[in-house]
Amino acid sequence: MKFLFYSSTVCLLSAQAAFAASNTKVPKPCTTKSPTTDRYYDLNPLHRSAHEEGKKNKDAEEGSWHAKGYDYGANFTLNFCGPVVEELEHVADLDKDLWRNVSAYYEKGGKTYSIGLQNSEPIFRGRKLVLNYTGGSLCQSSSTKRSLSETSFSERALVDDDDEDDDDDEDDEDAPKKHKPSKSEERRKSTIISLLCESDPLAKTSVSFVAASLDECTYFFEARTPAACGGIEAASQALSPGGVFGVILLIAVLAYLVGGCVYQRTVMHQRGWRQLPNYGMWASVAGFVKDLFIIATSSCARCLPSRRGYSRVSLSQEHRGRETRRPSDDENRLIDNLDEEWDD
Structure with missing residues (x-):
């Protein structure tokens, strides 16, 4: 009985710990909080994904985000918190396995240059919300x-x-x-995107190219979007309604068992299985279930063939034979009596 008491206590504590752990919030990718204002920023609406079969996606038809290079001599293509929608081939100074991870690039002189691989962790530089891509093509030496x-x-x-x-x-x-330069001294192109708040909720997101460093190693962009204005994080429920109900029910059952055992042991001075709350009711329920099991097994046993069943069949056949023999004996006796009377 002590084992039941201790196990119930451990189950109750573990259920409470699991419920508390389910409420811990795991940050989503491409989201962050301001360290100064504690506002919540979600840049996932800016991400454009590839077109999936059987689904219509307007963003996929438009492709990734584009920015004009003006006097740089090339236009730029980029995406937020993910690779670009376009399929790239022969990216300069990058392995083939990394082509699908390019988040920003430009084409110049018949070549494709990557200016950063995907990153889904925006950060704050003071009050500026910044998204940084690194690991692009090699910089000009x-x-x-x-x-x-x-x-x-x-x-x-x-x-x-x-x-x-x-x-x-x-x-x-x-x-x-x-x-x-050795491999350790190689410098690769990177991208810095500064996200500015667009107060008009109906305004569209715009991306513009600001400047590039003299060695063409770092590229600066500016994006104006309502997503950079921040807001309040919506409370996300980790458990479904059925899961919450199950946890509450489990805690109630464990509290009933533990509280009842403590009461029966300390107040009623019960020992053994009688420490369970409402022991008489549960014992009667167990006896009822036992009786049902016996009835069910006995009824099923009747349907099975056995020696007793075959003996009954043989006895019944002998009884029928005797019954068929009795009328013939009576008839013979009646005939004998009639013959004797005829002789007289």
């Missing part, structure tokens, strides 16, 4: 520009020297050495 500037400066400095031999020696010493 600046070592060649640096070497050219250094060589031109050394040549200008040595024009007025008198000793040609000294000039040659100095040229050899001061000549810049060619340095090939």
Whole structure:
């Protein structure tokens, strides 16, 4: 009985812990909260997905988001919190497995350059909501520009020297050495998207290109959208109504068992199975179920063939034989009596 008491207590505590754990909120991808205002931001409405068979998707027909490059010489295609809708082929400086993860790219000189892989974690830089993509194509190396500037400066400095031999020696010493960047020194293109609030709820989201760094390694964009205005997070229910009802019912049953056992043990001084609340009622229910089981099994046993059944059949056949024999004996006796009377 003590085992039942302890197990009921453990089940009650575990049920309460499971119910509390179900209420813990797991952050959704592409969502964040402002550390200063505690407002909730959901950028999932800005994500455009590919067209699925059997379903109509207006965003898929429009494709990903586009931004004009103006004086850059190329237009940009990007998506929010996911890869672009278009299928890319032969992306520069990227493995084939990463082509489907590109979230922003542009085409220039017959080549496709990635300016960032997908990222679904927007962050705050102060009060600015920012989405950052990294790991794109390789940046343009600046070592060649640096070497050219250094060589031109050394040549200008040595024009007025008198000793040609000294000039040659100095040229050899001061000549810049060619340095090939290793994989650890490789820099890849990245994208920074600053999301600004558009107070008009009927306004459409617009994405515009702001600038690019001198080495064409970082690209800045600005997106105006109502999704960047923030709001209040809608309370999401982890359990279904049936699950909540089941948890409440389980807690009620465990409280009934534990409370009843404590009362019967401390107040009524009961021991053993009599510590259960309403022991007499549950015992009668168990006896009723036992009787039903016996009745059901006995009724089913009658349908099974047995020796007793065959003996009954044989006895009944013998009884019928005896009954068929009795009329013939009576007839013989009656005939004998009639013969005797006829002789007399």
